[in-house]
Amino acid sequence: MRICWQIPLTGKPDLSYFYSLLKLSESINAGHHVTIVFADILAFLDNSKCPLELIDSRASLYKQIFTGAFESLGIPLENVTFTKGSDYQFDKNYSRDIFRLASIVTETDAIKAGINVVKQVDHPLLSGLLYPVLQALDEEYLKVDAQFGDENQREIFNFAEKYLPQIGYLKRLHIIHKPISWLTNVPANPVEDDNRITLLDAADAVKRKLKKAFCQPGNVEVNGVLSFVENIIFPVFKQFHLMRKDDHGGPIDYTNYDQIVADFKSEQLHPDDLKKSVDVYINKLLDPIRSKFNDVEVKKLIDLAYPAPVKFKKVKKEKSKNKQEVTTEEPNADELKKREEKYKMITRNLEEILGDERLKEILTQRDLTVYWGTATTGKPHVAYYVPMAKIADLLKAGCHVTILFADLHAYLDNMKAPFELLALRTQYYEKVLKAALESLGVPIDKLVFQKGSDYQFDSKFTREILRLAAVETVHDAKKAGAEVVKQVEHPLLSSLLYPGLQALDEEFLNVDAQFGGVDQRKIFTLAEKYLPSLGYSKRIHLMNPMIPGLAGGKMSSSExxxxxxxxxxxxxxxxxxxxxxxxxxxxxxxxxxxxxxxxxxxxxxxxxxxxxxxxxxxxxxxxxxxxxxxxxxxxxxxxxxxxxxxxxxxxxxxxxxxxxxDPELKKLVESAYPTKQLNQDDVSNEVTKLSSQLESTLSTAV
Missing domain, CATH: 1.10.240.10 (Tyrosyl-Transfer RNA Synthetase)
Structure with a gap:
């Protein structure tokens, strides 16, 4: 079999990893191949525990540490491969599958899957909901038969088993090892180094931390030190030499763990003696790892992977004594009139403008660049002539206008446009809207037409989606899409991604302003809030009023x-x-x-x-x-x-x-909007049936 093990690159690896390695060694010794994934992107998604700028240095450090740990335990590396999540998680196909999964995964299931793995905070971030999506997809992209992990991963494994078959991928096996009590009576892998013994700790640090370990006399139920003896020392060394004080009975060799438990329970074995003896064994395990870190370059790598926090001092700015005033030439009356006419043309009949002063400032320097996006869902209707009329105004005012056919958004909005119809729907939108613009006498040669999926699957865009998700709260994502994304009883993860993608479009289309209906206002304010946190400029937002439908309420392409x-x-x-x-x-x-x-x-x-x-x-x-x-x-x-x-x-x-x-265009309409579409339940049933057949074939082969 091919097995993978995900190791998020958070804090420095600790002693708990020895237990996992020992359990994995059984599979390795049986001839199975193990891929160890240094999960850098997962660590980033977990409340930015590993900043993106540190992923390479962290991965290099982890590889050095785990190579030493394998040697310490005598585990051969012939059937072990090391890889990094970011090596494949920015691939176009992987990005597509993130969106495919997001369009069927409910928010509730995503939260449940990550509950024991992702750090729980007062204001949950969108990145925490993406974490289980990526970990599940890794099983397919690593081409493994099984994923290995501890009990905390169970909900993510259940999540993978539920959702991967729904997008046509096999259900994998999941090998789960039991959780063990650890040295400090806290979760086995917290980020804080003071609560755990790391695989990079020096001997004096091991002694100091072990001294603080919870080890109550006679208590064998909650005792991380005894747990270490049972799960690490005996499996590796086959015996335990206790360096007991003479007045406590003198040294003794144990070959049976049950006898240690009995002696400790009866208090014949003192906690201090137990800790001192365990200290010796821990250092025996860590010495092969430490030997790799004597080199100056490797020590430098540690500093790069875990840099000390930088303290910034406030520097008092001195006033320049010879400050020269910058003078600009005043525009003449004709230029002022022309500028004012452009401003009036751009803003007439708008419901609201966010960034009016910025708009005026740009017009003093150059013409405005604007984009208008439309999700390619149902057939465009006559209300589209409202933005078309405004686009005509923008062009007359000298603006550079991009029309974005937001095909991916159409899919993310509760799959209003099925994935297999996205290309056809986009073609139809382009043809029909060009025809509508031409009917108004708008010169389309001055327009730029762009398709969202032309760049939204690229690695750079995917990276920015994850960066945005790592700062964007779930609350803000819900609020932003409330008037745009179809509201359903069980919200899908895709509906939470929708507003962030629209915000990022402003940067990737390199515009000064986004134009849209006033129903987009909450998405616009989300963009204004979060784009600067990624290092991007806040854009201007121009809002048209919404046109009621024939029966009142919002006019919808889907109704x-x-x-x-x-x-x-x-x-x-x-x-x-x-x-x-x-x-x-x-x-x-x-x-x-x-x-x-x-x-x-x-x-x-x-x-x-x-x-x-x-x-x-x-x-x-x-x-x-x-x-x-x-x-x-x-x-x-x-x-x-x-x-x-x-x-x-x-x-x-x-x-x-x-x-x-035109017959070709008639055919396009019929293809983009077929009168009889496959029922979604039928599609899901077919996918599940195919997945079961493949799983049965694999089982037979094994």
Whole structure:
């Protein structure tokens, strides 16, 4: 078999590792191959116990230590491989699988899996939920048959057995060894060096720490010193030589652990004598490891892996006596007017701006760079003309605009776009939105179109996701996605990753500002809070109002009855509008009024219907305010409004429909949105069935 053992690179390795190595040696001596993973990224995800800048030096140090530990125990290294988590965890396929797992793993299961492994804190970080995801995936990417660990890992092993088959991977074996009491009556592997004997401790440190070890006379139930004798000394040395004081009975050799327990319980064996004797054996085990650390370069490696905390002194700044004032040339009147016109064009009809002063500052130096992202879920609807109209404004104002087709986001939002349809959905979005922009006369040659998955699986992006997750609280992630990500009874880990990815897009697209609906506000504030903590700039955020759907509430790409599709034929547009919610005189939560204000007037600048179109009634407005006033005063009826919107929507959609008469584009629509899709339960059942067949085949082979 191939077995892996994960060792997070947290504090310096301690004596508890000898027990694990002894248990592993049984598999090694039986001819099985063992891969020891120096889990650097897992250590980082566990509340940043291993900073990313230290992972290489920590891994090198651990390898030296464990090579010495194998030699100390006489375990051959022929069937042992050392590797590092970061050697493969930034691979594109690995990144994809993180997202695939995150889209089915519930937040509850992720918390449960890490409860005994990840440090529990008052404000849990998102990285703690990713920890079990990565450890489970490692089984597949290391191509092992089994994973080895202690009882604390049981929940993560259960997690792996539950979820790996759901993405088409085999369920592995899990070899769990019992937990043992340790020398200080505290968990076996705390980070604090004072509570444990590390494999790098000098002899005097061993003596000092052992002296503090909990070892109550007669207490054999809770006694880490006795546990060490049972689980390490007897398996390695086959006997125990007790250096007892003469007045305590003199030296004695034990060949049976039960006799030691009996003597200690009856208090014939004194705790001080036991500790002094154990001290000798510990140093015998540590000497082969210490011998590797006499070299100056190796000692330097220890200092690099565990640098001393740096204390910064406040330096009082001296005022410059000859400070020169920086003068800038004042812009002339034409330049000021042009700048003001650009600002008005960028900000008109927006609901809110975060970073208005920064926007004005940039415009004094250069044109703005902006991105607008859209998740490729359901078919785009007419409300998309609202951001399209604003994009037209941005381009007129000289802005450099990127449209991001957020395909990965569409998958992370409760798999609204199945993984196998992401590419087709993205193609459809690009074609239909380009057609919509062209229908407005927007020069698309000035736009940059980008697909999220083109860079979101790259190692650099994955690294930044993990860095962000290590500072982002679960609470903040939930709050940020509350109005954007579909809310379900059992939230998925993917919904918590969604806002962070959108925040990182701002940096990877290298923009000054992100434009979106006001429903994105909490994601924007999350970006403003966390990007600076990663060393990135806080961006400007431009927010459009949200357009209510035909039945009131938010217009959604995923809810057909709430929207007018960009490919709906004229008669369907009229039919849907006829049943739209439009209370006479009411402006609030009126999707038709909102669409006129934020799409029709910005695009057409006026509304005018011919006698034929208006059934002989005069409908003619050169500004929105007059139209709204007439509707409030009941001079313009709901039927008039529906008629008006129907005419102008069909004018907007006519060029788009015409373009999609192309047979290839019709085929694309059918492929991206198949009328009959596989039921998710059926897919899961097929995957589970296949996994069981593969597992049975492996079992037979073994």
């Amino acid at each position: 057909a009855d709430s929207k007018l599709d960009l490919l709906d034929p004229p008669e369907i547009v009229v039919r849907k509008l006829s049943s739209a919610n439009c209370e006479a005189g009411k402006i609030e939560d009126n999707g038709l009024i909102a669409f006129i204000k934020h799409a029709i007037f910005p695009i057409f600048h006026e509304v005018k219907l011919s006698n034929e179109e208006s059934n002989g009634k005069t409908i003619n407005y050169d500004n929105y305010t007059s139209l709204e006033t007439d509707f409030k005063d009941l001079k313009l009826t709901p039927d008039d409004l529906k008629l008006l919107v129907g005419v102008y929507v069909n004018r907007l959609l006519a060029p788009v429909r015409e373009k999609f008469e």
